[in-house]
Every structure is written in C-alpha cells, then in structure tokens.
Amino acid sequence: MYQYQDFDQRFIEERVEQYREQTERYLNGELTEEQFLQLRLRNGLYIQRLAPMLRVAIPYGTLSSRQLRALAEISRRYDKGYGHLSTRQNMQFNWPELASVPDILADLAKVQMHAIQTSGSCIRNVTTDQFAGVADDERVDARPYCEIIRQWSTQHPEFDWLPRKFKIALNGAESDRAAIHVHDIGIRVDRDATGDVVFDFLVGGGLGRTPVIGSVIRRGLPEPHLLTYLEAILRVYNRHGRRDNKYKARIKILVRAMTPEVFAERVDEEWAHLKDGPSTLTTAELNRMQGCFSPPPYPDLKDRTTELAEQRLKAPAFNNWVQNNVSRHKVAGYAIATLSTKHTGVPPGDVTDAQMDAVADWADAYGFGEIRIGHEQNFVLPDVAQEKLYELWKRATEMALAAPNVGLLTDIVCCPGGDYCSLANAKSIPIAEAIQRRYDDYDYLHDLGPIDLNISGCMNACGHHHVGHIGILGVDKKGAEFYQVSIGGHAGNDASLGRIIGPSFARDDVPEVVERILDVYVDRRIDTEPFLSCFRRIGMQPFKDRVYASAG
Amino acid sequence: MPVLVKDLEIVPDPWRLIESADDSDGSTGDGCIFPFDYWASAPRPGQACNAGFWVDGGVDVERLRDHLEGASLVAVKFPAFADGRGLSLGVLLRSRLGFGGELRAFGDILPDLAQYLHRSGFDAFLVEDRRAAEVAITSVASITDHYQASVLQPQPAFRRIHTGS
Ligand code: SF4
Numbered sequence: 001m002y003q004y005q006d007f008d009q010r011f012i013e014e015r016v017e018q019y020r021e022q023t024e025r026y027l028n029g030e031l032t033e034e035q036f037l038q039l040r041l042r043n044g045l046y047i048q049r050l051a052p053m054l055r056v057a058i059p060y061g062t063l064s065s066r067q068l069r070a071l072a073e074i075s076r077r078y079d080k081g082y083g084h085l086s087t088r089q090n091m092q093f094n095w096p097e098l099a100s101v102p103d104i105l106a107d108l109a110k111v112q113m114h115a116i117q118t119s120g121s122c123i124r125n126v127t128t129d130q131f132a133g134v135a136d137d138e139r140v141d142a143r144p145y146c147e148i149i150r151q152w153s154t155q156h157p158e159f160d161w162l163p164r165k166f167k168i169a170l171n172g173a174e175s176d177r178a179a180i181h182v183h184d185i186g187i188r189v190d191r192d193a194t195g196d197v198v199f200d201f202l203v204g205g206g207l208g209r210t211p212v213i214g215s216v217i218r219r220g221l222p223e224p225h226l227l228t229y230l231e232a233i234l235r236v237y238n239r240h241g242r243r244d245n246k247y248k249a250r251i252k253i254l255v256r257a258m259t260p261e262v263f264a265e266r267v268d269e270e271w272a273h274l275k276d277g278p279s280t281l282t283t284a285e286l287n288r289m290q291g292c293f294s295p296p297p298y299p300d301l302k303d304r305t306t307e308l309a310e311q312r313l314k315a316p317a318f319n320n321w322v323q324n325n326v327s328r329h330k331v332a333g334y335a336i337a338t339l340s341t342k343h344t345g346v347p348p349g350d351v352t353d354a355q356m357d358a359v360a361d362w363a364d365a366y367g368f369g370e371i372r373i374g375h376e377q378n379f380v381l382p383d384v385a386q387e388k389l390y391e392l393w394k395r396a397t398e399m400a401l402a403a404p405n406v407g408l409l410t411d412i413v414c415c416p417g418g419d420y421c422s423l424a425n426a427k428s429i430p431i432a433e434a435i436q437r438r439y440d441d442y443d444y445l446h447d448l449g450p451i452d453l454n455i456s457g458c459m460n461a462c463g464h465h466h467v468g469h470i471g472i473l474g475v476d477k478k479g480a481e482f483y484q485v486s487i488g489g490h491a492g493n494d495a496s497l498g499r500i501i502g503p504s505f506a507r508d509d510v511p512e513v514v515e516r517i518l519d520v521y522v523d524r525r526i527d528t529e530p531f532l533s534c535f536r537r538i539g540m541q542p543f544k545d546r547v548y549a550s551a552g
Numbered sequence: 553m554p555v556l557v558k559d560l561e562i563v564p565d566p567w568r569l570i571e572s573a574d575d576s577d578g579s580t581g582d583g584c585i586f587p588f589d590y591w592a593s594a595p596r597p598g599q600a601c602n603a604g605f606w607v608d609g610g611v612d613v614e615r616l617r618d619h620l621e622g623a624s625l626v627a628v629k630f631p632a633f634a635d636g637r638g639l640s641l642g643v644l645l646r647s648r649l650g651f652g653g654e655l656r657a658f659g660d661i662l663p664d665l666a667q668y669l670h671r672s673g674f675d676a677f678l679v680e681d682r683r684a685a686e687v688a689i690t691s692v693a694s695i696t697d698h699y700q701a702s703v704l705q706p707q708p709a710f711r712r713i714h715t716g717s
Contacts, residue, residue, distance in 0.1 A: 007713055010696060018694045022664065025687070035662055038634050121634065151699040151709075157671035158643050158702075161636025227700075227708075238640045239610070273648060278708060279701050285710040 001062055001370065002147045002292045004112040012109045015116060015155070019043050020102035027099065042122060042160065044090075044115030045101055048422050054093045054101060055118040056108060057125040058373050060132070060146035060170075061089040061380075065360035065369040070111040072356035078104050083356070085341060085349040085377040087413055087464055088167070089127045090118055094420055121249075122160045123153035123234070127169045129177040130374030133293060134336055134382045136328040140189040140197055142172035144289035145226060148281065152227050159234045163241035164249035166234075167206070174493075179375060181205050181213050181495035182467055184251045185233060197223040203233060203263065204255030207461035211497045212252040215260035217267060224281045225271075231279060232271035236263070296368035296383060301333020304386040311390050320404035320442055321393050335386050339379040339401040340411060344436040346400070347429045348414040349377035358399045366392050375464075376413055378406065409451045409518075410436045413464055417457030417474060418481070424457035426474025426481035426507070431455055434511045448518060451531045452491070467491035469532050470517060471498040472510065483510050487517065487543055488535045501544055516546045555685040557666070558654070558676045560692060562685050565678070567625065569606065569658070585627050592619045604653065609638030613645065620651055628674075630659035639672040646673035646703045663687035667695065673703035 004012075019039070026036040040046075044055040056071070063071075071091055075083045078100055084092040096104055108114055118125050126149045128142045129135065149168060153159070159166075171178040172189035180186025186202035198220040205214025221229055240258075242248045255263045312319035327336040339359060342348050351359075359379050363371045366388040372380035379401065384392055396402035405411045412435065415421065417428030432455055439445055454468030458475075465471030471486040482504040489498030505513055520543050525534045535543070556565040567583055573590040581603040591605035592615075604625030607616065620626070626645060628638045638657060645651040656676040657669050666688035669677050679685050701708040 005714070007697065007709060011698070014695045018691065021690075021694070030683075035633070035664075038662075039664055154699055155667075155695070156700055157668050157698070157704075158636070158639045160668060161634050161639065161665075235640055235643075238636055243610075243635060243637070277701075278706050278711060282711065285714065288710075288714055 001064060002143075002289075008112070008151075009109075011154075012112070012114050012116075013106075015114065016102060016105045016109050019105060023099065023102055038120065040101075041120030042117060043101070043105065044118035045098070046119060047098075048094065048420055051095045052098050052101070053420070054096050054104060054115060055086065055090045056093070056113060056115045057118050058089045058091060058113075059150050060126055060128040060143055061130045061373040062132075062143065063371045063373065064111075065363040065371065067111045067113055068356050068360040068363070068371055070107065070113070072353040072360070074104055074107055075353045075356070077107075082350055082352045084347070084416065085351060085373055085379075087349075087375045087377060087415070087462060088125060089130075089373050089375065090125060091373075092416075094416075116154060117160075119165070121162045121164050121166075123156065123162070123166045123168065126150050126153070127167070127178055127183075127375065129171050129173055130372040130380045131177060131327065131336055131382065132172060133295070134329050134331075134334075135173045135175075135177075136330045137174040138172055138330065139174065139191055140172040141290075141293055142170040142178075142187075142189045143293045144286070145187070145189060145199075146170055147292065148226065148285075148289055149230070152230070152279075156234075159238055162234075162238055163243045164246065164251075166237075166251065168230075176491070176493045176495075177374070179464070179467065179491040179495070182207055182211070182464075182491060183214065185230070186214050192220060199223070199226060199229075201229070201233070204252040204260065205495075206250055206252045207464060207466045208250065209247055209459045209461075210250075210252065211461070211466040212256065213495055213497065214252075215255060217260055217264035223286065225275060226281060227279045228274040228277060229267075229271055231274055232267045235270050236266045240266075295331075296370075298331045298334065298383070301331075301385060301387075303332050308386060308389065315390075317397075317404070318390060318393050320446070321402055322389065323446070324404050324408060325402075325406045326389065329383070331383075333386055335384050335389055337381045337384045337389065337392060337396075338374070338406045339381065339396055340403040340406055341378055341401070342405055342411045342436070343400045343403050344410070344440060345433060347416070347419070348412050348432055351379070355399055355401060358395070359401070362392055362395060376406075376411060378411070404442060405445060407450045407452075408445045409439055409448055409453055410445060411452075412436065413452065413454040413468065415456050415463035417455070417463075421457055421462075423460060424474060425459075425476040426457055426483065428455040428457040428463060428472075428474060431472060431483065431507065431510050435514055438511050438515070448522070449528070449530050451518075452489075453514070454489070464491065465489070466497045467495065468498060469535070470514060475504050477504060481507055483507065485510070485513055485517075485547075487540065488532070490532055499540060501540065501547060513547055517543055520546045554658075554678045554680060555682050556676060556678050557685050557688055560670070560689050562682065562689075567604070569627070585625060588616070588619070591623070606658070607641070609635060609641055609659075611641065613641055613649065616645070617649055620649060623651075623653060625654040625656060626651060627656040627658055630657055630661055630665075633660045633662040633665050635660075636668075639668055642669065642673040643703055661688075664691055667692050671698070671702040671704045 169183040188200040201218040202214030367383040418424035456463035467489040486498030582601040606627035658678040
C-alpha cells in the first residue's frame with residue numbers, strides 16, 4: 001500500500017485545519033449556505049434528508065486493517081455504529097454532526113485517510129479494480145497510477161472548480177471490473193509489444209440523466225505522459241464544458257457536441273504544449289510508486305485443490321460460497337475472498353462497526369492486513385491462504401458476511417435512495433429487500449447464474465441502474481413512487497446500456513416484474529447461456545410480452 | 553467597499569474599472585481597466601500610459617494574444633466563485649502567453665478561492681471587504697506545499713521532494 005510520507009501527512013493535516021476554519025466561519029454566519037455548500041462538498045459533506053452525510057474516500061478501494069478499525073471507531077463515536085459502502089469505493093456515514101466533521105477528518109488523518117473531493121464539481125476519488133495486484137487475469141497493476149492521479153488531482157490549482165463532478169477509473173486486467181466505459185475518463189492500463197506500460201483513454205462515458213458509453217480518444221499513450229495528457233483533457237473540459245445548465249455540464253455532453261474526433265484533436269493541441277513538461281513522470285517517481293505496491297512476502301504455498309474439494313464435499317454451504325465468492329489469485333496457494341454485504345434484511349453496502357472490526361481481524365489473521373472495497377459494495381480480502389478459506393468462511397458466516405451470492409441476482413447494487421437521500425424520487429432499499437426475500441433459494445439463484453441487478457432512487461444513477469443486466473430506477477409519477485425497469489445493461493468489457501422495457505410499475509409489482517423477466521430467460525435460454533447473452537440474442541420483445549401480459 | 557489584495561498584502565487600488573465602452577468617456581487611459589473589446593479596437597487607448605483591460609473568465613485566450621502589448625494589467629472577471637474557467641485563463645495567460653503584468657481576479661471572489669488564484673498565476677484579487685481580504689491572505693498560507701505543478705511552483709512535488717535514491 002501507499003504509505004504517507006511527511007509531505008502527505010502535513011498536507012492532509014493542514015487541509016483538515018483549513019476545513020475546520022471554514023466550518024467555524026459558517027457557524028459564525030460569515031459564510032452563506034451557498035458558499036459553505038461548495039466548501040463542504042470538497043470535503044465530502046452533504047446535507048441529507050435526515051442529517052449530514054460524510055463520504056470518506058477509500059482511494060482505489062484499498063484499506064489497511066488499521067484504517068478499517070479507525071472507520072469502525074468513527075462509526076461508533078460519531079455515528080450510529082455503521083457505515084455504508086458506496087458504489088465508488090467510498091464509505092459513507094449517515095449521522096455525523098456538522099460541527100464535529102473537522103474532528104472526524106482529524107481522526108481520519110491520523111490513519112492517512114481523508115474525505116477530500118468525494119463530492120462537488122471536482123475530480124473525485126479515483127477508482128479501480130478491487131482485485132488489482134492479485135487478480136490472475138491482470139496485465140498491469142493499476143494502483144501505482146491511481147495513486148499518482150490521486151496526488152495530482154488533490155486540490156489541483158486549476159481543476160477544483162469544474163463545470164461538474166469528474167470521475168476517473170482505471171483498469172489493468174483483462175476483465176474490466178472498474179466500469180471504465182461509464183466514467184468521465186476511463187483508462188485501460190496495458191503493455192505494448194515491448195512490454196512497456198501504455199494507456200488507452202476513454203472519455204465521456206457516464207450514467208446519470210444521459211447515459212453514454214465512453215469513446216476512445218487515444219490508444220497506447222506511453223507511461224510517462226499520464227499526467228500531462230490528463231491535464232490537457234481537463235483543461236479542454238474546464239474551459240469549454242457547459243456551465244449554464246447542470247444537466248448538460250458533464251464532459252460527455254461536450255464530447256458529444258464536439259464529436260469524439262474533434263474533442264481528441266483539441267486535447268492533442270493542448271497536449272502539444274504540455275508534453276515533456278515538468279509534470280512528465282520520471283523513472284524515479286514511477287519506481288517509487290511501483291515500489292509502494294510491490295507484492296507482500298507470500299510464503300511458498302501449493303494450491304490446495306484436493307483438501308478444498310473434500311471440504312466442499314462435506315459442507316455444501318461452503319461449496320456454494322467458494323463457487324461464487326472466491327476468485328483465483330495470481331499466486332499459487334492463495335485465493336481472493338469477497339465478503340458479501342448483501343444479506344437479506346440489510347441495506348446493500350451497510351456494515352456495522354462489529355463487522356468492520358471483524359473484517360480487519362481476518363485481514364490480519366488470514367492475509368497481509370489489507371482489505372479492498374469494490375463498486376459492488378462488498379468487502380474483499382485479497383490474500384487468503386487457501387488452507388484458511390474454510391475457517392474464514394465459518395467466521396464470516398457468524399458475522400453475516402458470507403452470503404454466497406457474489407455476482408448473483410441477490411448481490412444487488414443499490415443506492416441509499418429515499419430512505420436517506422434528499423434527491424431521491426423513490427426508495428430503493430425496500431425493493432432490494434423484497435427481491436432478496438423472494439429469491440432465497442440458493443440452488444435457483446445459482447441456476448440463474450450471473451445477473452447484475454442494480455437499483456437507483458433517481459436519475460443520478462448512484463446505483464448504476466443503466467449498467468445492470470436488470471436495472472431499476474425510482475421515478476416520480478404525479479407525486480407517487482414508481483419504478484422504471486430496464487434490461488440488457490452491462491458494465492464490463494463489452495459494456496452496454498440497458499433499454500427501458502416500458503411504462504413504470506408500482507413498488508409492490510416490482511418483484512413480480514423481475515420474476516417474469518427471469519421466467520422468460522429460463523424458458524428461452526440455450527443450455528448454460530447467461531442472462532445477458534440470452535437477452536442480446538432474443539431481444540426485448542419476449543420480455544415485454546410476458547411482463548405486460550395481464551396477470552394469471 | 554471592495555478591498556484589493558496584491559502580492560498577498562492589502563493595498564489601495566489605484567485602478568479604475570471601466571465597465572463598458574460607453575463609460576470610457578474619452579479617458580486617456582491612465583490607470584484605467586477597459587473592456588477587452590474596446591481595448592482591442594484600434595486606435596488602442598493608453599498605448600503610452602498605464603492601462604489594461606478586463607475579460608470574462610470564459611474568453612478564448614487566443615483572442616488576447618495580439619493585444620497584450622502595452623497592457624500592464626489584465627483583470628479576469630469571475631461571474632460566480634465556483635466558475636473555474638478564470639483559473640485556466642490565468643494559467644494560460646502566464647504560461648502560454650507569457651503575460652508578466654498584474655493579473656487580477658474580480659467579481660464573485662470567495663476568499664477561499666485565493667489559494668487557487670494565487671497558484672494559477674493571479675497576483676491580485678479584489679474581495680468584498682477587509683475581513684475577506686484577511687481570510688484570503690491566511691487561506692493562501694494555510695497549506696505549505698502541494699503535490700502538483702502550478703504557475704507558482706512549476707515543479708511537481710515528485711521532482712522536488714521524492715527524487716528517488
Ligand atoms: S441515485 Fe438518486 S436517490 Fe440514489 S443516492 Fe444517488 S442521488 Fe440519491
């Protein structure tokens with residue numbers, strides 16, 4: 001992991017004091033609501049329906065056990081004993097006092113954490129694959145580049161007051177687990193034929209009101225030019241992005257208005273002035289950053305295929321868990337374990353202080369003290385010795401973190417929605433719960449195979465509904481909560497946006513609608529064809545016919 | 553009364569801002585900040601004296617290139633404090649057009665913006681009152697050093713501090 005040096009530590013401590021002073025001026029009446037709004041957003045503080053909400057950055061989803069314990073402590077001391085894992089590698093606290101936020105930030109700074117730029121019209125917390133550094137399909141570990149971008153974007157003198165929020169995601173594996181097609185900038189990290197690191201840049205992707213798949217504007221950018229090229233993109237956007245209408249202010253609108261080709265030319269013109277300038281990465285800096293993410297000292301282990309097979313045979317529940325929640329590790333004898341927060345009855349992504357402490361303990365006991373958070377709102381233990389999987393599973397079961405549903409229908413991605421969020425049109429958590437209750441038969445879920453079901457409480461799409469195989473969006477219909485359903489979205493390599501099936505539904509009807517969609521799939525699939533492939537083959541009509549057929 | 557901060561000190565403002573060409577009342581130009589269009593239209597006022605012009609933060613910087621000669625001040629208007637276009641304009645005026653005179657921010661200048669202005673090449677900003685000016689000056693000093701390069705510090709931290717071993 002990246003360890004703060006004196007420089008980093010001084011910076012965040014000074015930033016906390018700066019924010020403390022801003023909060024004091026607000027409480028004294030020196031700053032208006034509107035002025036303070038912009039300042040607090042740059043420190044992750046929203047005012048929500050019930051209370052302020054503080055969004056803490058978990059940069060590129062990487063946490064140490066010490067940091068996770070600190071988050072647990074914060075949830076106890078300043079909140080109601082739980083936190084919420086967001087869909088962008090953040091942890092949100094729903095009940096802090098506005099006046100105590102500077103103290104929370106000071107506590108975070110002690111463990112090298114912050115809430116800088118987790119909201120507001122600025123460059124947000126940079127995200128990546130939660131399996132970075134350990135996945136067996138990885139080409140390049142994206143974390144050093146994430147950290148380089150985190151530092152570069154932190155309180156940038158020119159780019160902290162953009163037309164709108166700006167999200168950057170990187171992915172260095174064959175399989176895209178960072179949703180790079182639906183970010184303002186998505187960066188594919190790869191190696192060229194000679195083995196040098198290069199970047200492909202996608203721009204103008206995004207969800208929200210106008211969902212768009214990003215366009216590739218540059219392929220094979222050499223490693224040292226990462227920051228100068230980013231600077232060129234951001235400058236074109238900062239100068240030309242629309243500021244007259246917040247719904248048209250994202251970079252995707254600019255890219256579309258200019259066309260990706262012209263946008264790319266503008267960026268190249270700008271880049272010509274910056275290329276090889278002082279922000280060009282040096283070999284020393286690249287080495288330093290890569291050194292921060294060098295692999296832990298893995299003892300020499302062998303794959304435990306036989307023992308695992310025996311354990312799986314003896315305990316079917318363990319077998320289910322291994323099947324869905326355990327992923328291949330690039331080092332023999334190790335595995336990646338995903339601890340699902342998607343237990344029926346618990347809002348997706350919500351975790352208690354006791355769960356956080358337990359996960360931190362397991363990270364120490366079974367790994368190298370590291371934890372990851374993915375955009376699917378689950379915890380990941382990246383380095384579990386295979387011989388410890390059974391023990392981990394037993395302990396995770398006791399803490400309600402072992403639902404064997406990763407990637408399945410009930411691993412629902414869901415925003416806080418109308419229960420917490422003041423922007424919501426409708427609640428999202430009760431929908432997730434109703435679906436989880438209906439589908440509690442593991443064998444059936446497993447038979448359905450990988451299905452991403454994503455729920456957002458409004459157009460802002462924090463629940464990424466456009467890229468759910470099944471997407472559910474809360475809409476307001478003459479003051480009543482309704483839900484629009486879409487099918488066919490996907491966030492991976494061959495990303496696609498879901499298409500709306502038809503008129504929206506009342507809340508009580510949503511589980512039935514989902515059931516009918518699944519029935520069509522089960523009827524029409526060929527052999528083990530996954531849901532998404534089946535939809536892409538047969539199209540919308542059969543689903544539409546069944547869903548809108550009168551009951552009975 | 554707006555208060556001027558120049559080089560991080562509160563100073564009297566010797567300049568007069570001419571809002572629109574109609575208000576220029578045939579001024580000779582000494583100590584005047586003219587609207588850019590008026591300034592750019594020949595014959596240029598104030599050629600031989602102390603004069604400058606003002607622009608909106610969103611102006612195309614290339615339009616300014618041929619009109620900087622003779623300007624001892626350029627003022628950039630921020631229509632709203634959260635409108636960061638003026639920051640990019642400042643960076644480009646300094647680093648690309650090599651403007652060396654006074655670069656001033658005015659309009660809706662929240663004192664907390666001062667740290668960004670300062671690092672983006674502005675050496676002067678006009679804020680609401682004396683208290684705002686004091687806050688602005690303190691806010692610039694509140695962070696000792698930053699990660700990335702800026703007009704003020706063209707070398708990023710990684711070239712100055714972590715130079716490798
Ligand atoms: S999608 Fe809408 S309701 Fe859900 S968290 Fe985002 S803004 Fe709130």
